[in-house]
Amino acid sequence: MSLKQACLIDSLFIETDLEKPILYEPLEPKLAHDTIIETIDIMQKSCVHKNNNPNLYIEVEKISHEHLSELIDQGWCRRGKRVMKPILDDTTCCSRYGLRTELTKFRLTRSLKISLKRMKKYIQTNVPDLSETCQEEKSEAHPELSQEELLDFTQKEMEEFLRTATKEKSKKGDDIDKVLGEELKEIAKGGKHNIEVSLVALNSPEFNATYQESFDLFCKWNRAVHDQEDWCNKEFFDTSFCITPLQNIQDEDNELGVMGTFHLHFRIDGKLVGVAEIDILTKYLCVNLNWYHPEYRVIGIGIFMIMSNMSLAYQISKVRPELKYFSGGVIETNRPRQNYKCYLSTEMLCDWTRRWVPIADAVRKIHEAKGRYASFLPNELPMKLSDFFSISCLFNGETHHFGRIRKQIKNEKELEENLRGLSKAAGLVANEFIVKIQS
Ligand SMILES: [Zn+2]
Numbered sequence: 270m271s272l273k274q275a276c277l278i279d280s281l282f283i284e285t286d287l288e289k290p291i292l293y294e295p296l297e298p299k300l301a302h303d304t305i306i307e308t309i310d311i312m313q314k315s316c317v318h319k320n321n322n323p324n325l326y327i328e329v330e331k332i333s334h335e336h337l338s339e340l341i342d343q344g345w346c347r348r349g350k351r352v353m354k355p356i357l358d359d360t361t362c363c364s365r366y367g368l369r370t371e372l373t374k375f376r377l378t379r380s381l382k383i384s385l386k387r388m389k390k391y392i393q394t395n396v397p398d399l400s401e402t403c404q405e406e407k408s409e410a411h412p413e414l415s416q417e418e419l420l421d422f423t424q425k426e427m428e429e430f431l432r433t434a435t436k437e438k439s440k441k442g443d444d445i446d447k448v449l450g451e452e453l454k455e456i457a458k459g460g461k462h463n464i465e466v467s468l469v470a471l472n473s474p475e476f477n478a479t480y481q482e483s484f485d486l487f488c489k490w491n492r493a494v495h496d497q498e499d500w501c502n503k504e505f506f507d508t509s510f511c512i513t514p515l516q517n518i519q520d521e522d523n524e525l526g527v528m529g530t531f532h533l534h535f536r537i538d539g540k541l542v543g544v545a546e547i548d549i550l551t552k553y554l555c556v557n558l559n560w561y562h563p564e565y566r567v568i569g570i571g572i573f574m575i576m577s578n579m580s581l582a583y584q585i586s587k588v589r590p591e592l593k594y595f596s597g598g599v600i601e602t603n604r605p606r607q608n609y610k611c612y613l614s615t616e617m618l619c620d621w622t623r624r625w626v627p628i629a630d631a632v633r634k635i636h637e638a639k640g641r642y643a644s645f646l647p648n649e650l651p652m653k654l655s656d657f658f659s660i661s662c663l664f665n666g667e668t669h670h671f672g673r674i675r676k677q678i679k680n681e682k683e684l685e686e687n688l689r690g691l692s693k694a695a696g697l698v699a700n701e702f703i704v705k706i707q708s
Contacts, residue, residue, distance in 0.1 A: 303333035305663070306704045309687040312353070316363035317603045325694045326353035329514045330705070334528045337515065338552040339698040341367065342625075343652075344618045346598045347548060347557060349508045354694040355599065357620045361642045363602050364635070367618035369553070369625065370595040372583050374615045377448050381612070384569040385452045385576060391568040392537075393460030445583040453580055456573070465536045466577055468527070470517050476532065480511075482541045483532065486560060493563035510546045510558060525588045533581070535574060537565070543574050547581075554582035555596040575613060602640045619645035623652035623696060655699040657685070657692040664706045671704075678706060 308328040313321035328350050337347065344367035345354040355365040390396060457464060469476050487510075488501040500506075513530035520526025528549050535543035543561035547554060556578050561570045575597070582595045597610045600617070617631035618624075621644035634643045658672030671688055675681050684706065692699045 303331070304336045304702045305330040306691075306702055309691055309704065311356075311690070314355070316601065318362055320362035322361055322363060322365075323356045324353045325356055325690045326351045327691065331516070332514045334515060334518075334550045335552075336698060336701065337548065338550040340695060341369075341550070341553050341555060341596055342618075343367075343623055343694065343696050343698070344599065344620060345694070346555070349510070349512050350514050356690075356694070357642045359642060363604070363640065364620075364642045365599045365601045366620065366631070366635075368597055368600050368610055368614040368628075369616050369618075370579070370597075370613060371615050372445060372579075372586055372593055372595060375445060375579065375595075375613075377452075378612060381572060381576065382452075384572040385456070387569045388573045389452070389456050392456050392462045392464055395461040445580060446587075449576055449580050449583075453577060463538050465534075465539075467534050467536075468524075468581075469532045469534055470519065470527075471511060471513055471530050471532070479534065479541065483534075483544050486541055486544060486562060490560040490563060494566075513548075515548060515550075523588060525585050527585075533574070533578065535561070535570070535577070543570050545574050545578055547578060549585065549592075551591055553594045553596050554578065554585065554592065555598065557598065572609075579613075602635060617645065619649075621651055622646045622649045624649070652696050655692045655695070655697045657688040657699070660688050660692065660699055661703045662706050663703055665708045668703060674706075 306327045307330050308326075310326060310328075311323050312326055314324055316322055329352060330350075332352065337345075337352065340352055340354070343354065344365075345352050346367075347353075355361075357364050457466075467475075469479070484503060484506055487506055491497045491500045515529045517529030517531075518527060519529075528551070530546070530548050533545040533547055534541060535545075541562075542565050543559065545559045546557045548557060556575065559571060559574050561574065579595050582592065586592045595613075597613060600607050600610050611628060611632060614628050616625040617628050619626050619631070620642075624646060626645045631645045634645045637643070658675075659670045661668050662671050662674060664674050664678070671684070675685065678684055688699075688704070691702075691704075695702075
């Protein structure tokens with residue numbers, strides 16, 4: 270099936286819904302829902318070609334850990350109170366796809382080992398081991414390389430990646446605890462330097478006491494690594510990385526019995542050198558952003574931070590087996606800096622079916638499509654959509670299905686468009702949300 274046909278079928282599904290008679294009963298007038306949406310809208314994101322690519326976003330008053338997990342499974346990611354999803358179709362210039370790592374399938378590649386070895390040598394002896402370079406760092410460090418290449422793999426890199434990924438696929442995953450845990454434990458022992466990693470809950474006394482230090486590091490990282498001066502202000506920092514619509518749950522008897530948003534602090538000899546903003550959800554541990562001291566890049570701080578997050582996810586999964594995945598968010602084609610994410614992930618999300626496919630198969634499809642939008646499973650049935658007429662709306666203090674109250678809503682058409690978009694972007698889980706409507 271061609272993409273055009275696919276889109277046609279997609280829209281037919283929605284049109285059929287429109288013909289349905291409205292038979293919905295009013296809902297219980299209580300807020301039993303765990304996720305409350307305040308705004309639904311579209312925002313544009315500029316790609317490397319300076320073209321605008323649309324994202325549907327929702328701004329939420331609150332969202333449950335389970336619902337956010339479901340949205341990650343549909344290719345969404347969170348920033349502050351906004352949860353967003355790239356809208357992908359034939360017109361998309363640079364596509365963005367969800368990525369995840371199944372913890373039991375993760376393998377510590379040679380190149381990741383090199384990066385960890387470098388960190389270990391620095392901590393133990395104060396001299397980084399720079400004898401070998403690793404792929405992950407290479408892609409992070411040379412954003413200017415071959416912009417035309419898809420996912421910025423050169424043909425040779427692509428072949429190498431596919432060869433390794435295909436070979437790795439047939440193997441069993443590493444015991445993360447044994448392989449990665451041992452490496453990290455060695456580093457944690459220290460030597461010439463002392464390294465500490467701590468989990469800091471948002472708005473905790475420790476969070477507030479280290480806020481300025483964290484913000485200063487964030488600005489330093491932005492200026493040096495991304496040359497982004499406009500991110501260096503407290504308002505942006507606060508609304509993007511210091512607030513969360515998730516409830517923070519802590520278990521006093523068990524350090525790992527936590528859910529919610531946290532900052533993972535990395536200190537070397539007491540100095541804050543890295544911060545990871547993470548969400549610990551039912552099914553996922555997601556890294557939303559890592560920022561670190563640019564001077565420590567040469568010793569592989571970025572990879573060390575990601576590996577520590579991966580190890581944390583694994584530790585939590587031993588206490589709570591439903592947490593099965595690590596997610597580094599979405600990857601954008603033609604953003605060389607993000608290539609390292611491919612080496613850390615085992616699966617990529619097919620937007621057409623919303624099914625996860627092995628990373629090597631997905632990368633091959635993207636490569637064939639030359640950076641344009643690609644369905645990884647074009648011959649499979651499309652994702653299931655929710656019926657947007659039955660999405661719950663909070664209107665005049667009561668909760669009803671949209672289909673029942675739409676005639677009373679002033680900007681009915683606009684809301685209908687937004688709910689249709691939400692249904693397409695979120696799939697069936699949209700029917701579990703509640704959307705606040707201005708009367
Ligand atoms: Zn583009």
